[in-house]
Amino acid sequence: MRPTGRLHLGHYFGALQNWLKLQEEYECFFFVADWHALTTHYEDTSSVAENTLQVATDWLSVGLDPAKSTMFVQSSIIEHAELHVLLSMITPLSWLERVPTYKEQIENLKDRDLGTYGFLGYPLLQSADIVVYDADFVPVGEDQVPHVELTREVVRRFNAHFGLKVKDALFQDSYRDDLHHVLMKMGELEKPMPLWKLVEQGGMRAETRALLRSEMRKHAAEVGIDNFRRSLGTLKKYFIWGEVLHEPGHLLTETPRLPGTDGRRMAKSYGNAIWLSDPPDEIRNKVRNMMTDPQRQRRTDPGRPEVCPVFAWHKLFSAPDLVARIDGECRTAAIGCVDCKKLMAENLVTWIEPIQERRKELEAHPQKVWDILDAGGKKAHAAARRTMKRVRNAIFKWDEARPPRRAGGN
Numbered sequence: 001m002r003p004t005g006r007l008h009l010g011h012y013f014g015a016l017q018n019w020l021k022l023q024e025e026y027e028c029f030f031f032v033a034d035w036h037a038l039t040t041h042y043e044d045t046s047s048v049a050e051n052t053l054q055v056a057t058d059w060l061s062v063g064l065d066p067a068k069s070t071m072f073v074q075s076s077i078i079e080h081a082e083l084h085v086l087l088s089m090i091t092p093l094s095w096l097e098r099v100p101t102y103k104e105q106i107e108n109l110k111d112r113d114l115g116t117y118g119f120l121g122y123p124l125l126q127s128a129d130i131v132v133y134d135a136d137f138v139p140v141g142e143d144q145v146p147h148v149e150l151t152r153e154v155v156r157r158f159n160a161h162f163g164l165k166v167k168d169a170l171f172q173d174s175y176r177d178d179l180h181h182v183l184m185k186m187g188e189l190e191k192p193m194p195l196w197k198l199v200e201q202g203g204m205r206a207e208t209r210a211l212l213r214s215e216m217r218k219h220a221a222e223v224g225i226d227n228f229r230r231s232l233g234t235l236k237k238y239f240i241w242g243e244v245l246h247e248p249g250h251l252l253t254e255t256p257r258l259p260g261t262d263g264r265r266m267a268k269s270y271g272n273a274i275w276l277s278d279p280p281d282e283i284r285n286k287v288r289n290m291m292t293d294p295q296r297q298r299r300t301d302p303g304r305p306e307v308c309p310v311f312a313w314h315k316l317f318s319a320p321d322l323v324a325r326i327d328g329e330c331r332t333a334a335i336g337c338v339d340c341k342k343l344m345a346e347n348l349v350t351w352i353e354p355i356q357e358r359r360k361e362l363e364a365h366p367q368k369v370w371d372i373l374d375a376g377g378k379k380a381h382a383a384a385r386r387t388m389k390r391v392r393n394a395i396f397k398w399d400e401a402r403p404p405r406r407a408g409g410n
């Protein structure tokens with residue numbers, strides 16, 4: 001999440017509610033994307049630090065739990081940037097130019113300077129953000145699915161260049177020779193070359209891949225690896241099959257549509273948001289001025305709850321029996337909009353109360369929030385370091401070039 005400052009109900013129902021569920025089911029990494037803020041707003045960085053604190057405070061207020069999730073600031077993990085650079089070396093420009101949000105944002109944000117590499121490359125920075133943690137899934141809305149798809153493509157390309165490698169236990173000359181012999185006989189190879197280079201030939205036929213697998217199985221049996229089963233899952237234990245980087249999937253986030261107070265999508269720029277930190281009277285005031293069914297001009301006119309933003313909010317904050325009652329009474333003009341709004345506002349205030357109590361505690365001790373981000377950063381860093389060691393080694397083959405240091409040696 002970018003450091004946009006305090007969060008509103010749209011953020012809660014669009015993302016945070018889902019994150020709360022995910023932290024119960026998965027090992028989650030959530031970070032404040034301060035580098036991403038620069039891709040569209042590099043001119044003014046004055047509020048990034050304060051906004052980072054506000055975003056993290058809201059995360060903790062709604063119930064994200066540092067004991068369950070890893071929360072941190074993107075720029076504290078330098079490996080995101082390193083992986084971004086390395087991925088940028090193999091990513092064709094056309095892949096970035098065809099990302100749908102690229103053209104859309106160029107069209108929509110005419111007042112911004114988006115003619116930078118940072119803006120063109122931000123989906124690739126996202127790719128690095130994802131794969132540096134070997135993520136299995138990324139929770140996204142529909143519009144972000146192409147970004148995960150780009151990530152998958154980049155990972156495949158990266159793995160095809162640097163990935164195919166037999167793990168050390170099997171990486172023996174005799175075996176390599178056998179394999180080359182078979183491949184040359186099949187016409188797939190003209191001369192022997194390192195295994196990792198094989199894939200660079202491109203266009204390896206499916207049968208060849210199958211043959212490689214079966215040869216590897218045979219070889220594993222010969223070198224006496226116990227419990228060797230014929231599943232690809234087990235194979236992965238012994239071979240790195242094009243998987244220096246892990247291909248992520250996406251988890252599509254189902255979100256109830258939450259309109260802003262004026263009926264449009266809730267957004268800071270529209271001035272139609274209710275903030276998680278709005279005091280109760282401010283919430284009541286905003287709800288009082290909310291848009292309703294535009295056709296309901298007079299108290300005696302029947303209303304259409306299905307087009308009314310107040311009713312959409314009732315469905316989130318009021319008990320089902322009250323929602324059913326409002327549905328009926330609105331249609332028959334048995335309830336007026338003023339009373340209907342009052343009921344909803346009180347339920348919203350009750351719903352938001354525990355969030356705001358937690359927020360007040362954290363506001364009194366902002367250092368606590370920074371400490372949580374720092375501790376999360378340490379955990380994230382350890383995971384990112386592991387990935388990058390693998391990545392550097394796959395690209396530059398440091399392990400093959402440099403003999404291991406002997407204990408006690410010079």
Ligand code: SF4
Nearest residue numbers: 303308310330337340
């Ligand atoms: S009575 Fe309630 S649901 Fe019906 S139009 Fe008025 S505010 Fe909307």
